[in-house]
Amino acid sequence: MDPDVLQASARQMGFQAWDGQDELTGGRSQTVVVWKRDQHFVLKAYDPAGPSAGAREQSALHALDGASGTPRSLAEGVDPSWVLMSRLAGTGSLADALLGSDPEAARGALLSWAEALARLHEAGTPQVRAAFRTALEGRAPHLDARSLPKDFTDAAAKLPRLLDELSLPGHEAALSVLQDLPARLAGEEWEVLSPADACPDNNLLDADGMRLLDFEFAELRHAAWDVAYLRVPWPSCWCAWRLPDDVADEAVARYCSVRGAAAQESDFQEAIDLATMGWQVMTSAHFIPGALTDDDNARTDRPSRRAFVLHRLGQAACTSPSNALTTLAGDLHGALRERWGDLRLDQAPSFRL
Template sequence: MVWHSDPVSTTPVNAGPDLLVETLEVASTLVGTPLTPVGPPFPGSHRTLVVRVADDQGGTVVVKRYLGDDGVEAYAREASALEALAAFGQTPALVAECAEPRLVVMEDLGGGRHLAEVLLGSDADLATATLSGWAAAVAGLHRSGREVRDAFASGVLARSPGPVELDPLPGHLATAASEWARLATHLDVALPAGTFDVLTSVPSRFRVEASSLSAADMCPDNNLVRDLGDSGIALLDFEFALWRPIAWDAAYLRVPWPTCWCAWSLEAAAADLALERWRGTVAQSWPEVLGTDFDHDLELATEAWAWLAGSWCLAGLVDAGPARANPVKPTPRMPDRVLRFLRTASTGNALPELADAATQLARAVETRYAAADVPFAPAFTVGAPR
């Protein structure tokens, strides 16, 4: 997985009436009944076409078609994850699938808001409760997902024309090491050769053996809020599903949201409450997450995310310039996000070798791009501590 948030594009690749007609014809054949669209396709990723459809009895399902070259792996990962998590109860059931063209037919979980909409709202109490509910849902995924590694792996293998890495993050860390050397040069920050090579050691530094199936893209818009109980938030979008240490997902509350467009700052007390709820739930399966070794792992994932996402975001600024604003998906300024990533990395609690480099890079980004603090999510703006 690489950073792929696109706050501007909401149109699927090659989208058009013919694509929709073909998709519905294939889906209708799969389920054995004519399907008609209910409203226009969902806005969102340019990599997929997603539409709610109705059958001739009035029942509805959701059809998702995977587009472009990346669609091969996305289909294999999502279909395998949904199949493996059939007993979880907080992901859509896989109704049918097709490998050519690549698409899945999923249970329709209905309408509703997602966490990102709540964070962009004006109710701090609701945002705090929903954030905590999201954490409980992720914890439930981790507890269920730990049992399905073999089913997920075999499903991905069966649906892929070639080998697929269950955890691509080690490769991304290696890429980030070389990318940061390039970016430091661009920022006129002189650092010794090999400074960032330590990033490749991150996977071997985790102390607690606690891994599970993850959606990977654990963003605040990839869910559906039904209620705020332990099973009230459904998790969606498993295109990047993988197997990895659960600390990577928990760290989304600390960075926060490293791969997401809705990357506003979180009020500290709300984030801490959500993290406590996550830890209390997953501790039923991994008691070690309540100990100091997992404190270290959480810091490690937080700093590693800062270096990973920081390289993706800064490379976008260097190579393409600032992205156009999108009022539908308001996102913090990219320079501000890069500055936050580097300030997070500068703590050096888990990667002390890179603390000074992060501090120097942060100063350079602040100066060159007039970077500032990332604002709080709108829901936390009123009365939020400064």
């Protein structure tokens, strides 16, 4: 950790220096546990070339202020960008459970994740969302509080070249549908403050359930985008193993039960279906270029890009009723399967019998 960041963070807390530090593994930013006597904190320093250089996470933590068990922001710096957070209790994560050998433990952790997501969404009140927008504008005026539309626009821009390379039709209507899809899931009723990267490793399990971590990509978006993580599955995560359908359905039901009757109505269920298909096609567009040139199928610690791209496109192609986007997914799936073979996406290790 940068000595200047260590010193600045300690002094903001009223200390001359920390007694020590331990590096935490994983993640895109440099993160350490620091302590003074018996007080422990998490210090995170951001890459200035990163997607938001910490502004999204700093703004989200400020707005949430510890709600729903999230870390509290205790101090922060701008140049370089860093945040000092409260250290949450807990050991292990949903990723640990999914990569383990106990299917019941994995199922329980998945249900805890769904409950934690629901509680976090409930904590994102209109006042909290307004605080996030204000905080983000103050830290990074160039960043939009809603970043998902750009991801879909970028995906739609990448696809024409990929379609041409695969000798497929242009699918102009489908590209228009893809680009406009985030606008179909809009409005105040279901808008939430999302971590936008609620992957299986971005959480901690404790005796009371699960706490969600990592808000580096935080944004405002429809709740269905996060719930659909269970069905895609895990569109932004390295451990994107397949979940058993009944377990995924149970976790979605648990989320909806916590959120109440409105989440169980057909409109919200249809929004989850739409978000699932959107993730499956959009993320495939971003992963296909790398998968065409790099066969990472030999890895055993995570699914290969080719396997999860084929799974996502195959699932999207089967979405009912069929439309321009399902036709696009089907054409891509067929062309890529012809090149790569019929690769199967395995279930998470804990569910393999």
